[in-house]
Amino acid sequence: MSETITTDVVIVGAGPAGLFAVFELGLLDIRAHLIDILPRAGGQCSELYPEKPIYDIPGFPIVTGQGLVDNLMKQIEPFHPTFHFGEMVEGLETLGTSEHPSFRVTTDAGKTFECKCVIVAAGGGSFQPKRPPIAGIDAYEGKSVFYAVRKMEDFRDKNVLIVGGGDSALDWTLNLHPVAKRITLVHRRDEFRGAPHSVNAMRELVAGGKMDLLIGQVGAIAGDNGQLKTATIKGNDGAAHEIACERMMPFFGLTMKLGPIANWGLNLHENLVPADTEKFETSTPGIFAIGDINAYPGKLKLILSGFHEGALAAQKVHRYVYPDKKLTFQYTTSSTNLQKKLGVN
């Protein structure tokens, strides 16, 4: 059992809204931990459009998705937030009362947090692997169909079918090759997006007869009790190939799913979390929702809305974290106190 991390606020999601919330909380001396299923900060900005220009961030006539994230990371540096990447928040349990809320947050990596407030800044939900539309695939998932490798040993001496044409598909083809009995890589076209040296290494294995490459798409899979036995590949040549495989790894990128948020006892409306517009608090006192995940009359899914919402939520969080302290509103331009926190004075 790992130790419990105690902090003021847990922020679920490290996209632009969650990142800027760190800044607004930091100015009020509130410590935050951020948890995100992705391996890095930035949410959709980094995952979906790192190189695309954004034109509606106030003060930036043009900034790329990654550029904005980099700037936000720099802006929140003085507050030393702690990031927990590659983890999904699974459980959210209420410990305190509505006047003195506190929560226990648990992740799928087994971490436990205790905090006074939770800010849900989960955007469109968590990025999860896309599940191919193969009939009955759900019965095999976690048993013989995997979207990530947790233990290489699960693949030892197995016939492994890998589907996809990017770095994930190629990397696992190369990494599992020494372990697996035989690897078959299936991709819809004879062109690969992956790093050129990975593509070359894969092509060499194919040329040497050490693995198989099929150009086509997976049509059907068969097996029993969750254990895969064969897959039928519809080749681009029109032929159907049946191949033996005890393991399959499909790599079709990520999609956004609401995920465990649905189980946290929050009121949900069309997969969004309703929040008030004064402090962006949800139906549960002490749990806030900011950014694309929230809903209220007139909501616009803009990054700038998420910034505003984070600033207002922080004011109320302060009352929960420091119930006895009076909050005086200050400006970063003139307050030496705030400037000290920012490390500029």
Place this chain on the structure above:
Amino acid sequence: MAKITFVDSEGRSRTVDAENGSTVMETAIRNSIPEILAECGGACACATCHVYVDDAWTEKTGKASAMEEDMLDFAFEVQPNSRLSCQIKISDALDGLVVRTPGKQG
């Protein structure tokens, strides 16, 4: 201005007006066309606005760019007439365009 017909995976067809200069994806979202998710909002970054262009129109809509082909790797049941609808720009030449939507995007 062009008329575009979306045929869903169950064969239901919906014809809507599309503005020149906008995209087939934007037209779909504006008209609440089902089976178009467009998670990334048109950045050619998610492959959840995948459509099949009717054979009579594939020449006029043209071929997918290299970047679009890369993104199509993330789509399911890709066919030679597969396109990402965020990458098809509307013009008078596409008046009457017919696209079919797949049963599963994300």
